[in-house]
Amino acid sequence: MMNLLKKGSIILLMMFVSIFSAFSAETEEKEFSAGDFIFGHIRNAYGWHVTAYNDEEITIPLPVIVKSESRGWLVFSSARLEETGEYEGFKISNSSLHKGRLVEVMPDGSEVRPWDFSITKNVLEILIASALVLALFFSLVRFYKKNPMKAPKGLLGAFEVLVLFIVDEVIKPCIGKGYEKYTPYLLTVFFFILINNVLGMIPIFPGGANVTGNIAVTAVLALITFVYINVFASKDYWKDIFLVPAAPSWLKVPIPIMPILEFVGIFTKPLALMIRLFANILAGHIIELVFMVLIFILSECGKNLGIGIGTGVFSVLFAFFMQVLEVLVVFLQAYVFTLLSSVFIGLSRMEEHAEKE
Amino acid sequence: MDLFNPESGLVIWMLVVFLLVLFVLAKFAFPVISKSLSEREQRINNALKVADEAEAKLAHVEEERRKILAEAKEAQQEAINEVKAQKKQWLDTARAEAQAEANKIVAEARASIEAEKQQALKEVRNEVAKLSVEIAGKVLRHDLESDEAQMALVNKIMEEDAMLN
Numbered sequence: 001m002m003n004l005l006k007k008g009s010i011i012l013l014m015m016f017v018s019i020f021s022a023f024s025a026e027t028e029e030k031e032f033s034a035g036d037f038i039f040g041h042i043r044n045a046y047g048w049h050v051t052a053y054n055d056e057e058i059t060i061p062l063p064v065i066v067k068s069e070s071r072g073w074l075v076f077s078s079a080r081l082e083e084t085g086e087y088e089g090f091k092i093s094n095s096s097l098h099k100g101r102l103v104e105v106m107p108d109g110s111e112v113r114p115w116d117f118s119i120t121k122n123v124l125e126i127l128i129a130s131a132l133v134l135a136l137f138f139s140l141v142r143f144y145k146k147n148p149m150k151a152p153k154g155l156l157g158a159f160e161v162l163v164l165f166i167v168d169e170v171i172k173p174c175i176g177k178g179y180e181k182y183t184p185y186l187l188t189v190f191f192f193i194l195i196n197n198v199l200g201m202i203p204i205f206p207g208g209a210n211v212t213g214n215i216a217v218t219a220v221l222a223l224i225t226f227v228y229i230n231v232f233a234s235k236d237y238w239k240d241i242f243l244v245p246a247a248p249s250w251l252k253v254p255i256p257i258m259p260i261l262e263f264v265g266i267f268t269k270p271l272a273l274m275i276r277l278f279a280n281i282l283a284g285h286i287i288e289l290v291f292m293v294l295i296f297i298l299s300e301c302g303k304n305l306g307i308g309i310g311t312g313v314f315s316v317l318f319a320f321f322m323q324v325l326e327v328l329v330v331f332l333q334a335y336v337f338t339l340l341s342s343v344f345i346g347l348s349r350m351e352e353h354a355e356k357e
Numbered sequence: 358m359d360l361f362n363p364e365s366g367l368v369i370w371m372l373v374v375f376l377l378v379l380f381v382l383a384k385f386a387f388p389v390i391s392k393s394l395s396e397r398e399q400r401i402n403n404a405l406k407v408a409d410e411a412e413a414k415l416a417h418v419e420e421e422r423r424k425i426l427a428e429a430k431e432a433q434q435e436a437i438n439e440v441k442a443q444k445k446q447w448l449d450t451a452r453a454e455a456q457a458e459a460n461k462i463v464a465e466a467r468a469s470i471e472a473e474k475q476q477a478l479k480e481v482r483n484e485v486a487k488l489s490v491e492i493a494g495k496v497l498r499h500d501l502e503s504d505e506a507q508m509a510l511v512n513k514i515m516e517e518d519a520m521l522n
Contacts, residue, residue: 216363
């Protein structure tokens with residue numbers, strides 16, 4: 001028995017040593033940059049990097065579609081960019097504003113961003129997530145058509161519970177009468193965000209893209225919410241913004257402070273939605289990656305087995321803790337986006353008599 | 358900084374894909390889902406209502422049953438009481454009638470006895486009178502040879518007798 005334990009511990013120790021020697025061997029070859037590693041994972045990319053195997057990077061190539069002002073449309077595989085980061089006058093930029101994006105190098109050396117309709121990693125992830133959202137809802141539809149008046153069981157049952165929760169606990173109470181017009185959007189946005197968040201937590205293809213932590217995605221969602229808030233808004237909503245009957249008149253008459261604030265509020269509400277989702281998901285990804293990277297950074301500093309094992313255990317524990325927390329955040333951020341959208345829409349639909357009540 | 362600079366291509370793809378998903382779901386999925394859900398909810402509500410009604414009806418029936426039972430018991434008691442009263446009454450009348458009959462019989466018997474007695478007395482008196490007359494005749498035969506004298510004596514005695522009576 002003791003013998004077996006000793007043998008086991010020796011094997012374990014050897015495993016640790018071999019892992020660390022492998023790491024140190026890799027880091028000796030090329031300088032390890034924590035920043036590049038982290039931001040490489042949270043940035044959009046032209047190809048979908050899966051893993052490295054035997055020093056060979058495995059990347060799923062995706063189509064690059066660009067329209068240059070001078071040369072028109074160009075379509076090529078992202079694999080062509082991999083070796084040097086350059087192809088036919090295009091290169092991956094290193095400037096702060098366009099880092100990681102394709103730019104056209106002009107004859108005078110300046111970089112111009114072309115129209116870029118590439119199916120990037122994030123676009124593909126959006127397509128995958130959309131397919132999943134559609135599959136979920138249509139399997140529910142198929143179930144209803146096959147078994148009318150029955151409640152689904154299993155995964156579909158859980159999905160239905162979630163749908164009912166969003167409709168009954170979020171949309172109905174927040175919007176009130178006439179909520180039916182908004183349920184398609186709010187349900188779609190909830191499940192779109194939720195599924196993208198969940199996919200973002202899976203570290204390997206078809207997950208791992210940082211979609212909801214990308215400002216372009218949250219900006220589009222916030223824009224649609226903005227449209228839904230303002231297009232169907234009631235008369236009283238506009239009256240409250242431009243006349244502000246609740247504020248004392250000295251805040252309105254010489255300089256219309258309150259109306260200006262209220263008007264700015266129209267834009268800050270969706271802006272807050274955009275930033276909140278983007279920042280929360282981005283922060284989650286960064287923290288998770290930082291704990292992982294910590295192992296590599298500290299192993300580079302000390303080359304000491306004790307420090308290496310210590311940081312390894314510490315990082316894995318904290319990364320695990322953060323991952324568990326992120327499971328909550330994944331749901332919470334989708335819920336908060338839907339809830340706040342519903343609240344803002346509800347505010348835009350308030351009627352004068354409802355206010356008095 | 359690039360993190361805060363939205364990619365135009367991604368914005369367009371996202372907008373197109375999301376709106377497409379939204380359109381497809383709003384057109385083909387949500388009407389079916391919301392209809393099914395509301396139908397199911399309505400059906401459950403209906404079933405609950407029916408169950409409530411049945412329960413209320415059952416309670417009503419139970420109440421009715423109890424009431425009927427109580428009424429039947431009451432009627433039974435009443436009937437028993439009535440029968441008892443009737444019996445008592447009958448017994449009373451029968452007893453009274455019997456008493457009256459008995460009284461009548463006794464009275465009749467008494468009257469008959471009285472009449473017989475009077476008759477007997479009369480007969481006895483007549484017999485006595487006859488005997489007396491015979492005795493007296495036999496006694497007086499010696500004194501009263503003539504018929505006139507005999508009759509006058511007899512009448513005299515009779516009158517006295519009548520006066521005595």
